[in-house]
Structures are given as structure tokens and as C-alpha cells.
Amino acid sequence: MKDLGAPALMGISKVGKKSRPIKPDPHFGPPLKCTKRLKEIMTRHYMLSRYAEGAKPVAWVTSGAPVEVLRPFGIYTVYPENHGALCGAKKMGPELCAVAEEHGYHQDLCSYARIDLGHYFSGKTPAGKLPKPDLLFASNNICQTVAYWYKALSHYLKIPLILFDTPYNFREITDSDISYMVRQFEEMIPVLEQVSGRQFNYRKLQEYVRIGKDASLTWGEVLATMKSRPAPMTIFDAFGHMVPIVSLRGLPLALEYYRTLLSELRERVSHGVGAIKRERKRLMWDNIAIWYKMRDHSSLFAGQGMNFVTATYTNAWAETTPYMDENRPFESMARAYSLVILNNNLNSRLELMERLIKEYQVDGLVIHSARSCKPYSVGQYDLKRLLMERLEVPSVIIEADITDSRAYSEEQTRTRLEAFFEAMEG
Amino acid sequence: MDYFAGIDVGSLSTDVVILNGGGEVCGYSIIETGANSTEASEDALENALAQAGIGRGDLVKIVATGYGRVSVPLADRKFTEISCHALGAYYLFPYTGTVIDIGGQDSKVIRVGEGGKVVDFTMNDKCAAGTGRFLEVMAAKLRVPLDEMGDLSLHAKGEVQISSVCTVFAESEVVSLVARNHPREEILRGLHRAIVSRVWSMVKSIGVNGEVTMTGGVAKNSGVVVLMEERLGKTIHIHSEPQIIGALGAALLARRAFG
Numbered sequence: 253m254k255d256l257g258a259p260a261l262m263g264i265s266k267v268g269k270k271s272r273p274i275k276p277d278p279h280f281g282p283p284l285k286c287t288k289r290l291k292e293i294m295t296r297h298y299m300l301s302r303y304a305e306g307a308k309p310v311a312w313v314t315s316g317a318p319v320e321v322l323r324p325f326g327i328y329t330v331y332p333e334n335h336g337a338l339c340g341a342k343k344m345g346p347e348l349c350a351v352a353e354e355h356g357y358h359q360d361l362c363s364y365a366r367i368d369l370g371h372y373f374s375g376k377t378p379a380g381k382l383p384k385p386d387l388l389f390a391s392n393n394i395c396q397t398v399a400y401w402y403k404a405l406s407h408y409l410k411i412p413l414i415l416f417d418t419p420y421n422f423r424e425i426t427d428s429d430i431s432y433m434v435r436q437f438e439e440m441i442p443v444l445e446q447v448s449g450r451q452f453n454y455r456k457l458q459e460y461v462r463i464g465k466d467a468s469l470t471w472g473e474v475l476a477t478m479k480s481r482p483a484p485m486t487i488f489d490a491f492g493h494m495v496p497i498v499s500l501r502g503l504p505l506a507l508e509y510y511r512t513l514l515s516e517l518r519e520r521v522s523h524g525v526g527a528i529k530r531e532r533k534r535l536m537w538d539n540i541a542i543w544y545k546m547r548d549h550s551s552l553f554a555g556q557g558m559n560f561v562t563a564t565y566t567n568a569w570a571e572t573t574p575y576m577d578e579n580r581p582f583e584s585m586a587r588a589y590s591l592v593i594l595n596n597n598l599n600s601r602l603e604l605m606e607r608l609i610k611e612y613q614v615d616g617l618v619i620h621s622a623r624s625c626k627p628y629s630v631g632q633y634d635l636k637r638l639l640m641e642r643l644e645v646p647s648v649i650i651e652a653d654i655t656d657s658r659a660y661s662e663e664q665t666r667t668r669l670e671a672f673f674e675a676m677e678g
Numbered sequence: 679m680d681y682f683a684g685i686d687v688g689s690l691s692t693d694v695v696i697l698n699g700g701g702e703v704c705g706y707s708i709i710e711t712g713a714n715s716t717e718a719s720e721d722a723l724e725n726a727l728a729q730a731g732i733g734r735g736d737l738v739k740i741v742a743t744g745y746g747r748v749s750v751p752l753a754d755r756k757f758t759e760i761s762c763h764a765l766g767a768y769y770l771f772p773y774t775g776t777v778i779d780i781g782g783q784d785s786k787v788i789r790v791g792e793g794g795k796v797v798d799f800t801m802n803d804k805c806a807a808g809t810g811r812f813l814e815v816m817a818a819k820l821r822v823p824l825d826e827m828g829d830l831s832l833h834a835k836g837e838v839q840i841s842s843v844c845t846v847f848a849e850s851e852v853v854s855l856v857a858r859n860h861p862r863e864e865i866l867r868g869l870h871r872a873i874v875s876r877v878w879s880m881v882k883s884i885g886v887n888g889e890v891t892m893t894g895g896v897a898k899n900s901g902v903v904v905l906m907e908e909r910l911g912k913t914i915h916i917h918s919e920p921q922i923i924g925a926l927g928a929a930l931l932a933r934r935a936f937g
Binding site: 453633636637640646647650651663664667668670671674677678 | 727732744745757758759760761784795796797800801803884885
């Protein structure tokens with residue numbers, strides 16, 4: 253569970269520029285019509301954010317934070333992880349990471365954090381300008397790094413940080429865990445009232461929780477269309493179309509968007525339209541995307557007749573949604589947000605992967621060991637071995653990074669992937 | 679008669695194996711890759727052809743493998759060295775279930791299934807630890823010829839511990855061990871231990887399955903082999919020319935493609 257999809261935002265920098273037409277890849281089916289709408293939504297979101305500063309309270313939020321609680325206060329939200337993915341896709345990762353490194357941040361620190369800090373120090377961004385925040389809102393349900401990264405931001409920007417601390421789920425979640433998290437929600441309300449100048453409205457919160465839940469459920473249905481053969485989209489599409497569920501969660505716009513996308517995908521399924529023309533093998537992706545290699549990898553796999561039909565990553569924003577309940581907003585959010593994949597034990601991750609492999613009829617697994625994301629990458633070798641033993645699913649591990657391409661070796665990755673293709677073909 | 683060639687362009691050496699239609703090796707060559715891998719592949723092929731006593735026109739199919747496989751214009755097809763090592767090892771030792779290949783710039787552990795098929799594999803990450811390059815750097819530092827390292831280390835009375843797996847750090851560790859007058863044999867043994875433990879973690883992640891065959895240049899190093907066998911608790915199959923197994927697998931794939 254982290255950030256989201258950069259490619260959708262690329263339109264921003266193209267405004268006023270002549271774009272070179274991209275030669276269509278013959279291995280792909282017709283493109284999704286919704287992509288245009290997604291670009292509009294996200295371009296608008298980033299454009300508006302330039303004017304939000306001073307007009308509305310702005311919060312920088314981590315991808316896994318229970319953002320619904322911010323919505324009743326009319327707080328404008330910006331997601332540094334989303335911005336990091338955008339920088340990654342625009343191949344600006346190494347440049348911004350290097351700025352943070354010049355300020356003493358270590359190369360082993362998550363590259364989303366380094367990009368964000370690099371942006372803070374240099375002001376460089378492909379999104380025009382990011383609004384200065386009035387508040388920072390982080391949850392350590394995705395990693396412990398965000399706690400320190402946001403503490404650093406809070407120190408530099410001299411603004412309050414709200415940290416939603418989710419106890420790690422070793423076996424099962426207890427009542428005391430839930431009440432510990434509910435107490436945190438209660439304590440953050442007065443801070444949010446002060447930052448926004450608005451009084452807390454419980455009814456509104458209920459409404460945002462309901463909308464957020466509906467959007468997540470619809471996102472789950474969007475992903476489930478990929479159970480069809482051929483799958484109507486690829487996971488590389490989903491990496492882009494997940495932007496609203498991450499950064500517009502709780503807003504009616506996200507729900508509306510996923511309803512449109514869902515109907516387009518169902519239409520494709522009913523007509524047997526696949527994302528790639530010759531879907532011979534179906535794959536699963538593990539971990540965050542390699543943003544700077546999205547296009548290359550998507551063509552490489554499509555050329556082999558292999559389509560990624562599911563990913564633990566995209567699934568993270570649909571997985572715990574059923575726990576959400578507008579009648580018990582705080583308790584239900586505590587449960588839904590603390591049981592996300594990265595805050596849950598490896599057994600549950602193994603079970604999840606087994607379930608996805610069966611439900612989506614997966615023939616092979618590509619595991620991205622991401623240098624940035626330790627909580628996501630830990631245990632991958634064991635998971636690989638166990639899945640091989642239990643389901644005889646061939647898999648390959650590629651070592652890379654989400655946005656810092658300096659940690660990526662083209663030649664070694666290619667050899668691993670080609671060997672994987674050869675093994676899949678027998 | 680039909681002949682088939684496999685060309686393995688590695689980081690250190692370029693190897694060629696020529697097979698006849700019956701699957702017998704009738705010529706092979708090993709040369710240094712140098713700066714131009716296309717040239718190296720041409721030269722190695724000529725040597726092997728001369729040894730086999732045949733001309734280029736007798737070759738029906740050529741398969742290239744190894745890191746330089748893309749720069750072999752002669753090749754009809756290309757396969758990764760993972761598939762080639764698995765098939766080559768299986769062909770020589772049919773009960774092979776696990777292949778440990780330690781080459782010049784990478785090392786890999788392959789789980790081999792029926793018919794020499796790759797079931798699973800793992801490779802070292804972007805680091806020279808656990809590769810032939812590690813030993814090459816140390817041999818130069820200790821002024822020991824690469825091919826004598828193994829046997830020398832077997833004569834060590836004791837062993838020094840090399841704590842770093844990083845080639846650069848281990849090199850400076852060796853410098854200070856030399857300065858403290860540690861016997862060269864003992865340092866070598868420590869270095870072999872370091873490479874074995876790095877590769878061992880890969881072996882563990884894939885699991886030992888059936889008989890084990892070692893391929894790649896480092897299989898010629900008796901010091902590494904002895905320590906690896908100790909870890910495994912079983913003997914390892916090694917061909918007299920472990921460097922050509924990738925090229926052999928490639929030639930077998932060329933023959934299979936024709937059949």
C-alpha cells in the first residue's frame with residue numbers, strides 16, 4: 253500500500269507543448285477510453301492545488317492514512333507518494349534523490365521520501381508547483397519510514413504532524429488495539445478543527461466514510477474484471493487508474509470515476525476485448541510499480557503474450573474495504589486501515605497471494621524486490637518458495653527500485669525476465 | 679552430417695561447443711572475450727570449427743547465450759545462460775536437480791526439472807560478491823595465479839575469517855591481513871569460505887534438489903568446491919571443462935530446435 257499512479261498526470265507538463273505521436277504497439281488491444289477522463293481529473297486536481305494554498309487548508313498525506321477523517325474539514329489533500337511516482341515516471345527520481353542526498357539523507361532511505369525532501373529543498377517538480385501544507389497526516393500502516401520522513405517535514409515546515417499509529421497485526425487484532433486507534437481519532441479532531449477553522453461534523457464524516465467505502469468497493473470490482481479471459485486491462489493500466497482511489501479517496505469524484513471505468517471494462521468483457529491481443533499467459537505482480545520502466549515492461553510482456561492480471565499492490569486499496577461502516581466510522585476505519593497488507597503478518601500475505609493466484613488463474617509471478625520499500629520486500633524469498641511448493645507457480649525476483657533508476661540494472665533484469673519467459677514456455 | 683554450435687559470450691570468456699547430429703561434442707574452444715564480443719564469438723567459433731574439422735557451412739543452427747548473446751549476429755536464436763546451464767548440466771549428469779553456476783560476473787543457482795527444464799532459479803544481485811570477479815580481484819592482490827588459488831588454499835593449516843562479502847571491502851581486508859603476515863594459504867581459504875557462504879544463501883533460497891552439478895569457471899577452483907561440498911554434505915558433479923557447459927546447453931538447444 254503506497255502512492256499511486258503517475259502516468260495519468262503526465263498531461264500537465266504537456267500543456268502548450270507539441271507532443272510527438274507515440275507509435276501504437278501492435279501487441280495491445282484498443283486503449284481504454286477512460287484514460288482521457290482520468291487525465292482530466294488528475295490534471296485538474298494538481299492545477300487546483302496551485303490555488304488551494306491560502307484559500308483552503310492543505311494537508312500532505314501518506315497513501316495509507318485514513319483520509320476520510322480529513323474530508324469533513326474541507327482540507328485539500330496532496331499525496332507526496334503520488335508525486336514521487338509521477339517524478340519516477342518522468343525519470344526525475346535520480347535528480348531529486350541526489351538533492352536529498354546532498355542534504356545528508358542516505359541512499360538507503362526510501363526514494364519517495366528522498367524525492368519529497370529533494371522537492372522540498374529544490375522546489376523542482378514536474379507538476380508545476382505543489383501547495384505548501386498547513387498540516388501533515390501520516391500513518392505508519394505502510395512503513396515506519398513515513399513517521400520519520402513526516403517528522404522531518406514537520407520540523408522544516410514548522411507545521412503540525414498528526415501520526416496515526418497502527419499496531420502491527422502479528423496474529424489478530426484485539427479490542428485494545430481498536431480502542432487505542434479510536435482514541436487517536438478522538439484526539440486528532442480538535443487539531444483538525446483548529447487547522448481548518450471548522451467544527452467537526454459527525455454526519456459529514458459518516459457520509460465520507462460511505463462514499464470512500466463505495467469507491468473502494470467499485471475499485472475492487474474494477475480489478476475483478478481482470479478475472480475474465482482475456483483480461484480487459486493490464487495491471488500497468490491499473491497502476492495508472494488507481495490514482496483516484498489513493499489520492500481522491502472519500503470524494504464523490506473518485507466513486508463517479510470508477511463507476512464509469514467499471515462500465516467500460518464490463519463492456520469490453522462482454523465483447524471479449526482484451527488489453528493485449530494474444531493473452532497466452534496470466535501473471536501476478538508483487539510490490540510497488542517500477543515507475544520509470546512502466547512502458548518498457550508493459551511492451552516487453554505484451555510482446556510475449558503475457559498479461560499481468562493482478563497485483564498485491566493495486567489490491568491493497570480494495571482488500572480491507574468491507575470493514576468500513578458508516579455507523580461506526582472510527583472503529584471500522586481503525587480495523588480497515590490497520591489490516592492493510594503491509595501492516596499484516598506474512599501468513600496473511602501468503603494466503604492473499606494464494607487466493608489471488610487461484611481467483612485470477614495466474615500462471616506465473618513477477619516479484620519486484622524494491623530497494624526503497626523494505627516492509628514490502630521483506631519475506632519475498634520465503635513467499636516465492638512457499639508459493640512454488642504449494643501451487644507450483646513459477647516466479648522470478650527482479651531487484652530494482654520504485655523511482656530511483658540508479659538502483660536498476662537493465663542487463664541483469666532482462667536476463668532474469670528472459671529466463672523466466674523461457675521457463676514459462678518449457 | 680549436420681552440426682550445431684552453441685556460443686556463450688560471458689564477461690570473461692567466450693566459449694563455443696560444436697555438436698554433431700548424434701549429440702556428441704566434436705569441438706570446443708574457450709577464449710577471452712576482451713573488448714569486442716562479436717569478434718570474440720567469431721574467433722572462438724573458428725577455433726572450434728577447426729578442432730571439429732568442419733567448415734562454417736556444415737553448421738545447421740547456431741544458438742547464442744551469455745551476457746553478450748545480443749552481439750552475436752551469427753546466431754539463429756538466443757537463450758539465457760540459465761536455460762543453457764540447466765540443459766548442459768542435465769545432459770552431462772542426468773540426475774542433476776540443482777545447478778550452481780559461478781561465472782565471471784554473476785552466480786546463479788538453478789533448480790532443474792524433467793528434461794533439463796528450469797523450474798526455478800536465483801541470481802546474485804547487482805554486486806560482485808559471490809562471483810568469479812571477487813576471486814579474480816583477490817588473486818591479483820595476493821599475486822597468485824587464478825588457477826592455483828584452489829590448490830594452494832587446500833594446503834592451509836588454519837583459516838582467517840574474511841568478514842566482508844563486498845569485493846572492495848574484502849580487498850582492503852586482504853591488504854591488512856597481508857600486512858599482518860597472515861599466511862597466504864589461510865587468507866585464500868578465508869576468501870573461498872566467503873564466496874561459498876554468499877552462494878550458499880542462494881542455494882538455500884532455491885533448496886537442494888537431487889544431485890548437484892557445478893558449472894562456470896569457479897568450478898575449477900578446488901578450494902571453493904571442497905568447501906561447498908562440506909556445506910552440502912554431498913559430492914558435486916563437475917565436468918573437466920566447467921566453463922563450456924553454457925555453450926554445450928546452447929548447442930543442445932540448437933540441435934533441439936532443428937529436430
